[in-house]
Amino acid sequence: MLKLNRIVKELNLRVIVAHNIDKVVSGGYASDLLSDVIAHSQKDNIWITLQTHQNIVAVASLKELVGIIIVNGRMPEDETIKKAKQEKIPILVTELSTFEVVGRLYGLGVRGIKQGVSPCLSRRIGIPQNAGQPQKKRRVKS
Amino acid sequence: MKKTVKLDKDTKYTKIQELTYELKVSNVMTNKVVTVTPGKTIYELRELFRTNRISGTPVVDKGKLIGIISIEDFIKCLAQGEMHTLISEKMTKRVKTLYADEPIIHAVRKFDQYGIGRFPVIEREGGKLVGIITKGDIIKGLLKKLEIEYHQEEIHRYRASHIFEDIIADSTSLILKYNIVGKDFNKAGECASGLKKTFYRLGIQPDIVRRAAIATYEAEMNIVVFTEGGRLTVSVEPQQIKIEADDSGPGIPDIKQAMQPGFSTASEWVRELGFGAGMGLPNIKNCTDKINIESKVGKGTHLETIIYLNNNA
Amino acid sequence: MTLKEIKKILKAEVIIGEDYLSMEVKMGCASDLMSDVLAYAKPDALLLTGLTNSQVIRTAEIVDIRAVCFIRGKKPDERTIKLAIEKNIVLLTTQMPMFESCGRLYKNGLASRLVKHK
Incomplete structure (x- = not known):
């Protein structure tokens, strides 16, 4: 179970808004188009974007995202920070690009597809149906 | 674990890549093909190779390509004292060919795949032998095309970039x-x-x-x-x-x-x-x-x- | 990394440019904002984007990006495809979302821009 504060540590992110930073991350979503995020992100996803506008907080709150990582060294606007504190949405910033941040998160085990949920999509892109689900422990015969 | 992707002179690299798709086999092949008939002997082949400075030739019977014979076949016959055998007995019968209208990238791949020195080139319709192609032909063809393109580009560049001096x-x-x-x-x-x-x-x-x-x-x-x-x-x-x-x-x-x-x-x-x-x-x-x-x-x-x-x- | 490898990793479909799959890309660039691409992308990057309008092609042309991969199965309209053919830009589309696409390419060794330039 990967928690947001471990991501902060591993990727050396700067914490701008620190509320709820010990929550568990369910997966990742990378997009700069708010409509896309509204349509497709999943609960407790970590969202990677370079948008800094206060609307990102509204979207994150609506979709119950676990936090927002703003890339390319961009700083959220004051209004955005204020809103994020109100809504208790963590905001983290980094100099890294989206591609790099996602790559490193992927290395930590964060995935962009909610596994086992969309069999149609999983089949199309070749993910085993039971991937990500805990495997039953085999009893060792004594 | 991360490998760095290294590329040098990538613009030229892609230019040549582009040309291998653009140029057709017929653009670079040798048109004048020396051929032999199957009824000739290996001995007669010697004279043909020598006067034309070639090391292999298609065997043609009534205008149809039926085989290919090379200097290696000739040497084998020489070693075994079979100089008066007919070409039809010693030639390679299943000939790998290329079509005249194929891009030369196909030729490059085939040379890689079969490791042979030359391919007869035939017409897609009717299978008539129209030329022969070696790796050397491909290189020559590419260089010639590159030279022409660079020359044209140079003229363009020169005219434009010296506008202020003129x-x-x-x-x-x-x-x-x-x-x-x-x-x-x-x-x-x-x-x-x-x-x-x-x-x-x-x-x-x-x-x-x-x-x-x-x-x-x-x-x-x-x-x-x-x-x-x-x-x-x-x-x-x-x-x-x-x-x-x-x-x-x-x-x-x-x-x-x-x-x-x-x-x-x-x-x-x-x-x-x-x-x-x-x-x-x-x-x-x-x-x-x-x-x-x-x-x-x-x-x-x-x-x-x-x-x-x-x-x- | 060649476009052929990328096609395989992302299980992508080639919209245009099947003949250019041996082309190499040097790095990945993931963005839905074209100003960001203009500011940071290096020539010969692969652009991954969820945008499909003609500005994607214009932007690619300006910064010498020669291959674009649309994510989440998005496909551009005819006008955009026509522009891409005119500008000699390869177009791919993958069913994977942006996050999964970037993650897989990064894992397979595609580089990214690490240092922010001026």
Whole structure:
């Protein structure tokens, strides 16, 4: 179970808004188009974007995202920070690009597809149906 | 674990790659093919190879390709004392061929795949033998084509990049004007695209072309998004490029604020189109050596940028 | 990394440019904001984006990007495809979302821009 504060540590992110930073991350979503995020992100996803506008907080709150990582060294606007504190949405910033941040998160085990949920999509892109689900422990015969 | 992707001279590399698709087998093959008939003897082959300075030849019977015989076959026969055997008995019968209209990339692959020295070339319709191709033919063909293209490009470049030297005047500037249509998102970027091509044609260094193109594109986008239209004026001088963008749009109330990365007044639809994230003016500033904005609310905006051409060209 | 490898990793479909799959890209660039691409992308990058309008092609042209991969199965309209053919830009589309696409390419060794330039 990967928690947001471990991501902060591993990727050396700067914490701008620190509320709820010990929550568990369910997966990742990378997009700069708010409509896309509204349509497709999943609960407790970590969202990677370079948008800094206060609307990102509204979207994150609506979709119950676990936090927002703003890339390319961009700083959220004051209004955005204020809103994020109100809504208790963590905001983290980094100099890294989206591609790099996602790559490193992927290395930590964060995935962009909610596994086992969309069999149609999983089949199309070749993910085993039971991937990500805990495997039953085999009893060792004594 | 991460491997770095290394590429040298990638532009030339891709040029050759392009040519391997563009050139056809018929463009590079040898048209005059020396052939033998199957009824001749291996002994007679010797004379044929010697006088024509070749090391293999197709065997043709009544205009039809039926085999191929090479100097290796000849040597084998020589060693075994079979010099008077008929060619038809010693030739390779299942001949790998290429069609005249195939791109030479196919030929390259086949040479790799079969490891043989030559392929007879036949017509796709009817299978008539029309030529023969070796690896050497492919290299020669590519080099010739490259030479022609570079030569043409050089002439173009020369004419364009020396325009300033040829003109005798106290000061020279080449002025390019573009009209920008407001709110037409599909046309946006056409000026920057045209400018980029023109600058390359003028022999301006790639780095400067890139900076000018980015600055122009952002300026153009601002006019498309925020105004009903405007004008772009680009002056190319021996020492610098000046890009001016004029519009009679709403104007910028606070220029200092507008220059802040991330500050934007763009509406949501613009953001969803991939612009309006407050990076336009900062981008222009980063790409140019000098920037000046004059704006009156309700009247319009004048943007002036300069890129220095600190070169000797 | 060649486009052929990328096609395989992302289980992507080639919209145009089947003949150019041996082309190499040097790095990945993931963005839905074209100003960001203009500011940071290096020539010969692969652009991954969820935008499909003609400005994607214009932007690619300006910064010498020669291959674009649309994510989440998005496909551009005819006008955009026509422009890409005109500008000699390869177009791919993958069913994977942006995050999964970037993650897989990064894992397979495609580089990214690490240092922010001026």
